[in-house]
Amino acid sequence: MQKFIGMGARLSVAGILVAAITGGGANSASAQTEAGATMPASPTPAAVATIKRIESSPAFAKAMAAIDSGHDKWVADIITLTEIPAPPYKETARAQAYRDMFIARGLTDVEIDAVGNVTGLRKGGGEGLIIVSAHLDTVFPEGTPVKVRREGDKLFAPGVGDDSTGLATQLAFINAMSAADIRTKADILFVGTVGEEGRGDLRGVRHLFTKGKYQGRAKAFFSIDGGGMDSLTIGGAGSKRYRVTFKGPGGHSFGAFGLVNPMTAMSQAVVDLYKVTVPTDPKTTYSASVVGGGTSVNAIPGEVWMEFDMRSATAEELAKVEQRFLAILNDAAATENVARSTRDGRITVQPVLVGDRPAGSTPLSADIVQFSTAAYAAEGIKLRYSSSSTDSNIPISLGIPAITISRVATGGRNHSLEEWIGIEKANNVKLKRIGLATILATAGM
Numbered sequence: 131m132q133k134f135i136g137m138g139a140r141l142s143v144a145g146i147l148v149a150a151i152t153g154g155g156a157n158s159a160s161a162q163t164e165a166g167a168t169m170p171a172s173p174t175p176a177a178v179a180t181i182k183r184i185e186s187s188p189a190f191a192k193a194m195a196a197i198d199s200g201h202d203k204w205v206a207d208i209i210t211l212t213e214i215p216a217p218p219y220k221e222t223a224r225a226q227a228y229r230d231m232f233i234a235r236g237l238t239d240v241e242i243d244a245v246g247n248v249t250g251l252r253k254g255g256g257e258g259l260i261i262v263s264a265h266l267d268t269v270f271p272e273g274t275p276v277k278v279r280r281e282g283d284k285l286f287a288p289g290v291g292d293d294s295t296g297l298a299t300q301l302a303f304i305n306a307m308s309a310a311d312i313r314t315k316a317d318i319l320f321v322g323t324v325g326e327e328g329r330g331d332l333r334g335v336r337h338l339f340t341k342g343k344y345q346g347r348a349k350a351f352f353s354i355d356g357g358g359m360d361s362l363t364i365g366g367a368g369s370k371r372y373r374v375t376f377k378g379p380g381g382h383s384f385g386a387f388g389l390v391n392p393m394t395a396m397s398q399a400v401v402d403l404y405k406v407t408v409p410t411d412p413k414t415t416y417s418a419s420v421v422g423g424g425t426s427v428n429a430i431p432g433e434v435w436m437e438f439d440m441r442s443a444t445a446e447e448l449a450k451v452e453q454r455f456l457a458i459l460n461d462a463a464a465t466e467n468v469a470r471s472t473r474d475g476r477i478t479v480q481p482v483l484v485g486d487r488p489a490g491s492t493p494l495s496a497d498i499v500q501f502s503t504a505a506y507a508a509e510g511i512k513l514r515y516s517s518s519s520t521d522s523n524i525p526i527s528l529g530i531p532a533i534t535i536s537r538v539a540t541g542g543r544n545h546s547l548e549e550w551i552g553i554e555k556a557n558n559v560k561l562k563r564i565g566l567a568t569i570l571a572t573a574g575m
């Protein structure tokens with residue numbers, strides 16, 4: 131897998147829908163989430179009371195004072211982390227720096243686990259464990275320039291938002307809790323995960339929940355990944371990703387003219403796939419993303435390949451689009467075998483599943499969703515709930531309440547070289563207030 135990614139230093143756009151704040155107007159203040167599910171959000175009285183109790187406590191005020199005065203440090207941490215490249219499967223340098231940041235902020239049991247996740251514990255009263263995380267990896271291949279450019283209240287750089295800002299926000303939370311000497315009922319495990327993006331296929335969080343030493347212990351999970359002032363990711367959009375190889379006999383472009391061509395079959399497959407209609411609710415999508423093959427301009431290729439991404443908020447719709455996809459691939463190969471000569475061999479097609487993320491959703495009734503909704507309501511913000519593909523997919527698929535919270539108030543162009551975030555203070559502090567209150571309510575305080 132690593133070889134695939136490194137080989138062509140290609141920037142896959144397969145993951146382009148992962149993050150919540152892409153696209154839209156450059157100054158768009160709201161999150162552009164990928165699944166439009168907007169539901170009425172009225173928190174339960176119990177959740178409202180809990181958030182109110184926490185937010186009116188002296189300790190919380192002290193924590194927020196630390197976040198307020200630590201705003202510039204948050205910005206500096208974002209820049210530091212962004213400028214340490216973390217290409218897929220090559221997160222080690224950033225992981226080591228992040229481990230040191232955990233140690234400097236007083237977490238215990240700080241380590242880099244078997245797959246490369248950075249974990250650090252903030253001991254509480256031992257009443258269970260909750261996990262707060264952000265991801266270390268970016269979508270950008272080795273060699274991508276990562277120097278951060280600042281223009282007024284904006285930072286520009288590939289990966290500056292996704293998810294360096296999540297990592298830095300996590301540090302701000304740790305600082306704030308320590309500054310206020312907050313002792314939560316549950317222990318909190320802070321994590322920088324590897325492999326959230328693209329071909330990483332959630333391998334970091336998967337390890338955390340299915341193999342690592344904290345396996346089976348977490349009762350709730352937060353991923354700090356996404357953006358905007360009014361949206362909360364409670365659903366894990368499922369995805370299936372394929373690398374599909376079409377093979378044929380190949381031959382001289384002039385001398386062997388008339389032979390079947392795998393590129394023709396693959397092109398036909400893409401055209402036919404883009405005729406497939408998918409529901410908008412539950413949001414279901416597909417994307418032909420990365421392509422390669424052929425050897426010479428004067429040769430009929432012997433082999434071409436593409437990567438294809440499919441997503442849906444429900445497992446059922448995902449399975450439907452996947453079945454259509456597989457059928458279309460076979461039809462396209464068969465059509466080419468009829469259209470041209472198979473004298474020297476036939477077109478074959480081999481789809482290989484390279485990514486499989488489960489779909490699912492944390493119920494609205496879950497405490498974690500209720501606390502978050504109440505924390506937004508306390509700021510006068512009516513939440514929109516959405517689905518996305520994030521580290522939360524794994525705990526959600528295991529029945530563990532999980533949400534993905536916003537790391538920044540404004541931002542855009544995620545997964546592109548023009549990625550940017552807004553670092554103005556007021557809304558970003560407000561967002562941390564909402565996030566911290568939700569985490570403390572979930573951990574118990």
Ligand SMILES: [Zn+2]
Pocket residue numbers: 148149265292293326355356
């Ligand atoms: Zn992300």
